[in-house]
Amino acid sequence: MTLRALLTAAAETAAHRVFLDGPAALTRREALARIAAREAELRRAGAGRPLVVHGENSSDLLLWVLAALTARVPVVLVPATFTGGELRAIAQLASACAVVSASGLEWLTAATPVWPEAAALAFATSGSTGAPRLALRSEKSLLDEGERYQRLLAAGADDVFMAAMPVAHAFAFGAAVMGSLVAGGRLICEHFTAPRQLAARVASGVTILPMVAAVARSLAYLDNGGRVESRLRVAMVGAGPVNAQVSRDFEAKWGVPLSSNYGSSETGATLARLSGEGTGRPMPGVECAIEGGQLWVKLASPPLGHLTPRGYEPVRLAPGGYYATGDIATRGEDGVVTIVGRLGDEIRRGGHTIVPSEIAAVIEACPGVAEVVVRGASDATGEQTVEAHVAPRPGTTLDRAELLAHVRARLAPHKRPTRWVLHDALPRTWSGKPVVRETTTTPAWMRSLLSYRLPAAIFAAAELGILERLPAAAADLAEGCDPRAVAMLLEVLEVAGVVRRRADRVESLLPSGAFAHRMIELERHLAGGWLSPDEIARAARGQRRFEHTDTSDTARLYREVICGPAQVQCAAQLGRTLPPWARVAEIGRGIGALSRMRSGQRCPLGPGPAILCDADDLPAQTWDEISLPPRSFDLVLVFNGIHWLEPAKAQSVLRRLLDALTETGALVIADIFLPEGDEGDDRTPLLLDWLTHGGTSFLRRSSLEQALTEAGGGFIQREAIVHPFESIRCLRAPQRETTNSTLA
Incomplete structure (x- = not known):
């Protein structure tokens, strides 16, 4: 069944039934005629290039969306809150032929789109850096989601759906638009500016109401919670939970309990519950599994991936077609899945x-x-x-x-x-999700430009011996120096979070032990050496080549301070879950922490045997020499040794490592992985480390994960260790397929 066939059949069998209910109600036949007219216009001028639909909920904009879908023209849904530069960036990213909004249709000149052939619709999102990203869906994926809602809610032609949130949000589009289309019901697609106006519309005959938590709270407490008579039979909250008190108050006012929904822009809805507690059970046609605490879902129409400024990025699926949601979940004895957090x-x-x-x-x-x-x-x-x-x-x-x-x-x-x-009220994203961020009035570029002053003050304090003498009286710290200058320096250190002053004493806020002081010493070496402006410029010109066998004081400090704590923490994390008899292979530089930690474990069989391959950053020739017996190890740990694995050799080397695992074994790669694209964060400046002393041809995290998948790995997960180290955990495929149960 295609969307065109669905609309045409509805217009023939229920021609006079109202489809779009609003200021001017449209029957199914009238709606189909208007869709056909818009479809013809798109075909005439758009040449199949994508269409951006931008604005508040309205029947007119929804007809444009349906016209694009039936004309096989990819459509991008953009909420009204995206304006100006954001809208232009999304239109450029999508290679859109036009932008349609409340003010009309604006034709654009754009490059040839790079959309995958199956993509029919995209939801616009912004990553943590504000860079636009489009989550792609196929027509079959949208229709499948509509069918999931129809089956779950037993929805039919007598139901009235209302989108109480922007249909540019994946939850509203799937539940209200696709749900009503598949069920043959009536759809109210309007923009409401006042809670009282919204409540009156709900009370006028709405039976199925998808909404966000903020709308549910507003409807629950309007007019002090007085009871409302309505036909409402399903009130479903998505894009975040509501607390139990709001749920009880909503039911007292509207006579129906709040149900819940879970999904994503990439997959559509996957879990739901109509009553009880928890997030929900898998919706009809959805399989789910929990591996390593993470929820994985499997759909008949799998996610397509994303369109980003780097181009089309297809989604990576685990063996069996499972998709990693990135959410931490538990499952109760009754089969209800509860989302408890985000990885x-x-x-x-x-x-x-x-x-x-x-x-x-x-x-x-x-x-x-x-x-x-x-x-x-x-x-x-x-x-x-x-x-x-x-x-x-x-x-x-x-x-x-x-x-x-x-x-x-x-x-x-x-x-x-x-x-x-x-707060009086929590700030929200355009989709209604509460969000709290650190705010500042200083522009980011200015903060970056001025930020070097803080480490300079810390280095100076170390040079003067101030940090070693804490805690101490402020007057004692100024011995042999200008007291006023030291007072100013201490003021800067206080802002930097290094010290605090109580009365006439100065106390250190650095962690106890030698680590912080060694870290300061390392960064001071780097600032004057590898990471000095001159060295960065030399590296960019190709005039400096770092050798991984560097034996300088800076190199020694770098390995001691950066790698040591991360290695111990990684070993501790793995050691907590590893049975004493497990067979372990450790590969990398300075490895052995895990084996040393496990050597003290008490086990009748004694600690499991270990193979250690200690090499200095494992250059290509070393990887060629590594040979592990097949199906022999419960854990293969590669620590700080993946950088020099050439991309061309990655797949064959990773396949050898995966082949060395037992049926239940895991490959763990622990290293420093740089952020990519819209994942930019406080690790981004580490690019300078690679530029000056790490090399520029190493495997990035995305290419490493792709190589793991191609080598036969599955259920790939990430975990933080000690900043900036992370680990990538991978199982050997094929895994036993699991339907609606936790993976072994």
Whole structure:
């Protein structure tokens, strides 16, 4: 079944049934005629190039979307909040033929698009750096999602769907637009500016209402929660959960419980529940598995991937067609899956791993709390802390003392927030998701330009011996120096998070032990050597070639400070889950930490045998010499040794490593991987390390993961170790296929 066939059949069998309900209702036959007229215009002038649809919900813009889909013209949905430069960037990225909005149709001149043939629709998103990215979907994927909703909700021609959020959001488009099309129901696609106007429309006969949590709260507390009579039978919240109190208040007002939905722009909806707790069960036609704590889903129409400024990036699937969602999940005995966090969002504090959603759930249960966002933040020492952003229910005021008492009674000390930020209402993204970010009035380029002053102050303090004498009286630290100059230096160090002043004493905020001082020594060497402006310029001109056998003091410090703690932490993480009898192969530079750690384990069989291949950055010829017996190891660990593996040899080497694994074995590659594209973060300046002393032809993370997949690896996962190290974990394919159960 195609979308054209679906629309045509509906126009023939139910010609006079209303399809689009709004200021001017359209029957199915009238809607099909208008779609055909727009389709003809697109074919005449667009030559099949993509169309960007931008604006608030309206029947007119939705007809353009349907016309593009039936004409086989890829369409990009862009919310009204994307304006100016963002809209132009997305149109350019999509190679769009035109932008249609409330003001009309604007034709564009664009390059030949690079969309994959199967792509029919794209949802516009922005990554962490603001760079545009398009999540691509096929026509079959959209129709399959509509069928999932129709089957789950038992929806039919008598149902009235309403999108209470922008249809440019994947959840609204799938649940309201595709759900109503497949079910043959009526669709209300309007833009509402006031909660009272929205509530009146819902009460006028809507039966199925997909919405975000913010809309659910607004409808629950409108008019102080007085009961409303309506035909509403499904009120489904997506793009984030609501707390139990809001759910109870919504049901008291509207007479129907809040159900939940889970999915992504790439896959559409995959989990849902109509009652009870948890995120939901797999929707009809969806298979799911949990491996390493991460949720994996399998669909009849798998995700296509993304269109980014680098071009088309196809999605990578695990053996059996499973897609990694990136979300941490658990499954109860009743089969209900609960999303508990996002990979990489965990907070590591005092040796504990903390899931923010657990803390948020406790805070949301406090009377008067409407919404909570919990995240990790760094304190002055660089250690992670728990930060809670809280907004009250309308008409209530939060008492900080009550919040603290509520949390103390329910959370262990290491889980309690150390910083509380109270908001009147949480800021939101265009799709309605709450978001909290650090704000500053200083432009990013200016902050970057001025930032060198802070490490310069730290290096100077180390040179003067100030850091070694802490804690001490401020007057004592100025001995042999100009007291006023030292006072100014201490003021800068305080801003840098290195010291704090209490009365007349100065205390260190550096971690205890020698590591911080060695780190300062290393960075001072780098700033005056490999990473000096002259050396960076020389490397860019191709006048400097770093040798991986460098024996200088800087090289020695670099390996000692950067690699040592990461190696120990990686060994500790792996050692916690590795049985004593497991066979291990360690490959890399300075390896052996895991084997040394396991040598003290008590086991009747004794510690499992280990193979150690210690090489200095493993240049290409060393990789050729590595030979591991097949199907012999429960773990193969490659630590800090992947950089010099030539891309052309990567697949064959990785296949040898995977072949060395037992059926349940894992390959773990621990190294420093640079961010790519819209993943830019505080690791991005590390590009300078590679430019000056790491080499520019190493395998990037994406190419390494691709090579692992091509070599027969599956269920690839990432995990942070010690900044900036990460590990990539991979199992050997083929894996036992699992349907609706946790993978072995």
